[in-house]
Amino acid sequence: MPLSPSSRRHIDGAKAAMELRERMVRTGKNLAGQDLWTDDELNQCRDHYPDRDAIAQRLPRRSAEAIRHKCNELGLTPVRNQWTGADVMRLRKIYHSATWRELLAAFPGRSEDAIRVAANKRGMRRDRKPYKVTGNTMLDQLRTHCFEKGYTMPDLDFYAKSGKYFQRSEWRRNWFSARIIARAVRELGGEIKAEWE
Structure with a gap:
């Protein structure tokens, strides 16, 4: 009984694949x-993984x-936790408001970076937290106003023409510049006034 065209193609394909494998074994090179x-190279990967520098x-x-790919093929790399x-x-329920301690407890085995990447990929954002209190009344009122209006510290530097004074939190070095803070207040439409008892 003659072979059908599909059977003949299947046999021809299998024969070609076997010839290709034989040629690769004979030459010691792949198609590329x-x-x-x-075997020695594979054993080096097995013996020294995860130290890729030692393998290299x-x-x-x-x-x-090539080393990374081969280690992956050999099953040496950990399976990514999907x-x-x-x-x-x-x-999605807790990311916006939970603390990082709560998030890490809710997702054991996952790092902070892994949680952040997963959330960012899905468009999740965390609630903004108010700016920390500095101890300088005028600066704290200015920063509270910025938080309420949605201004960032780079925005404040832009309006106040203050270089990076607010971005770098220069007041942490005990440099409360009344001139820069007053200019920022004026630029945001506020005014500074003294109150006396």
């Missing part, structure tokens, strides 16, 4: 002309990307 990985020193003909739908829903 790169050297095939030897022992395998000078392999690039860092976010489930339930995880995302829980994160």
Whole structure:
């Protein structure tokens, strides 16, 4: 009984694949002309992972990307912990207002960076916290006003033409510049006045 065209193609494909494998074994190179990985190289990966620098020193003909890829193929790299739908829903509920301690407790095994990246990818934002109290009444009132209006410290520097005084929190070095603070108050439409008892 003659073979059907699809069966003939299947046999031809299998034969071509076997010839290709034999050629790669014979030449020691893959289709792209790169050297095939030897058993010794694979053992170096197994023995020294996760120290990729040590592996790279022992395998000078392999690039860092090739080593990373091969370690991944060998199952040496940890499996990435995917976010489930339930995880995302829980994160969406608490991310905006929970403290970082609460977030880390809610998602054990995940780092702060991993939680932040997952939230940012999904457009989640945290509630803004009021600016910390500095101890200078005039500066604290100015910063409270900025928070209420949604101004950032770079915005305040821009309006007050103060370089980076507010961004760098220069007052932490005990430099409360009344001139800069007063100019910022005026630029935001406020006025400074003394009150006497």
